[in-house]
Amino acid sequence: MNPSHESLDDNASLPPDELPDNGPECWIVTDRDGMIVAASNEGARLVNVSRRALVGRHLLSFIGGHRVELRRDLHYVTRDAVLNRTTVVRPRNKASRAVALEVQETELPFRGTLLEWRFEPLTAA
DSSP states (O other): OOOOOHHHHTTTTSOGGGOOOOSSOOEEEEOTTOBEEEEOHHHHHHHTSOHHHHTTSBGGGGBOSOHHHHHHHHTTOOSSSOEEEEEEEOOTTSOOEEEEEEEEEEEETTTEEEEEEEEEEOOOO
16 A cells, blocks of 8 residues: 555645545544544445544444554554554444555644554455
C-alpha cells in the first residue's frame, strides 16, 4: 500500500464527514483513540455503515482480532513510524474479511493530529 494524503490535504477546510471520496481508495481517519472522524466510500463499504453514520463510532469495534495490541500500538504511530498489520474486519451484518492494514499519522487544520487507516482486502490464493 502506498498512502497518499492528497485527498485529505486538498480538502482540509471541509468538515471531516464531508470530505469528498476520490475513487477506490479504502481509508478511514480516526483520532488517536480510534474514534472515526472521516471515511471514504470504500472505507464505509468495508464496514457496511454509511460515511455519515461512521463519524463518532469507534473503529476498533469493527476489528475482529488483536484489538488490545492494536489499541496499544496506535500510540506509537507517527508520520515516520507506520503501523502495518494483517487483521480481520467485522462489517455490520456481513461476513468478516481479512485485510492488510496500514496506519499513519496525518493532520487536518482545526483537528490536530489524526490517524489515517488504509485497508487492502486480502483474497484467498
